[in-house]
Amino acid sequence: MKKISYGLRLYLFLSFLLDPIYFIYQLISVLRGKENPKRFWERWVTKQIKRPSGKLIWLHAASVGESLSLLPLIEKIIADNRKINILITSTTKTSAEILENISERQIIHRMAPHDTFFVSKRFLKYWKPDLAVRVESEIWPRILLELKKNKIPNFLLNARFSKKSILRIEKQAESASFLFSLFDRIHVQEKSTEETLTKVGVERQKIKVTGSLKDSREILPVNEDIIKQFQTVIGEQKIWLAACTHPGEDEIVLKAHKKIGGLLLIAPRHIERGKQIASLSRSMGFSTQLRSKAPNIRAETAVYVADTMGEMGIWYSLSRAAFIGGSLVDKGGHNPVEAMQFNTFILHGPHIYNSEEKYEKLQEIGLCFQVSGEKDIVQKILSVQGSNKKLGLKLNELIDTQTALKEALSAVNSALTHRL
Secondary structure, eight states, X not given: OOOOOHHHHHHHHHTTXXXXXXHHHHHHHHHTTSSXXXXXXXXXXXXXXXXXXXXXXEEXXXXXXXXXXXXXXXXXXXXXXXXXXEEEEESSHHHHHHHTTOOOTTEEEEEOXXXXXXXXXXXXXXXXXXXXXXXXXXXXXXXXXXXXXXXXXXXXXXXXXXXXXXXXXXXXXXHHHHHHHTOSEEEESSHHHHHHHHHTTOOGXXXXXXXXXXXXXXXXXXXXXXXXXXXXXXXXXOEEEEEEEOTXXXXXXXXXXXXXXXXXXXXXXXXXXXXXXXXXXXXXXXXXXXXXXXXXXXXXXSEEEOOOSSOHHHHHHHOSEEEESSTTTTSOOOOSXXXXXXXXXXXXXXXXXXXXXXXXXXXXXXXXXXXXXXXXXXXXXXXXXXXXXXXOOOHHHHSOOXXXXXXXXXXXXXXXXXXX
């Protein structure tokens, strides 16, 4: 085992003492509406649900995007072996609402346990997972150490890091090297992530570049009745979409819409920002609707704020072109695959390091355009809307969408076989 830095030693020591602090923090989250009070004690490992007999895989995802990326893998695991049980934990209230609706009897959803010594011990003792899998960049030092002590195979899938995370990893290389060494396998989305990990001393043989699990998801569902209602009311109006926007981007797309006209759909990355965006839109003189308050589109509406979950397929279906957020502000840009599935032209800002290789492929064939602000957005949207060009894309010919899923499934099956 690699050397533990003093900072990490301190954290692991504090993990013996943090339970009261986490308790207070969780109470505050409940009062702020960020935590479901009915599920409060799940984070402390309750015994309301009995651990099923047989093999159990523990999958952990922090929030909505990570949770959704696990769904294709879960489907494949269950299809291959109906006797496998799956425990999914997630951190956020919204992700919990999505995952708890899965009806498969083999799947249990619980809120993620706190990363303290006593809770981690209690969690592993009760659930006894045969394999632990977490996705993207969710690193919990205490429970990773407990998994290693209990000789439970432990994978990190779909790994990628923000610029801030990379800087922190490089700055705290000794701690990072120790923590990532606790994983038995690490699947990364892009070569840049592999380079970051090997640079701080993670063994190259543990790492595999597989692409993103999110790419293997089936095309997003579409409600045809909602599509028809929009098309009936809107008629010949042009529609464009601002998807997964972050603070600082909404005002830019709204200013651009002043010159574009027609109907703008805004689907913020975090739906709780819906009211704030609607207020901003109205202050700029737009007739504005908030989907959570008035779902049926009105003829006079110029800006429609889609502040609901699970309906992105509808908004991509309605739009010939979409600006994908997190790219005008430094969030790394969100994955363009969902837009590609609907043959939608894509606009993005300069910050696309999360999915840079995908964006570059789309740029090469003229289906994706970089914009720097309001003026560029206006020019590109009007150009695309006036074009007769049809995409007719075959996604799998542009991007390998299945490698990450195949590699993850192979790793899971191999780990379970060796645990027999």
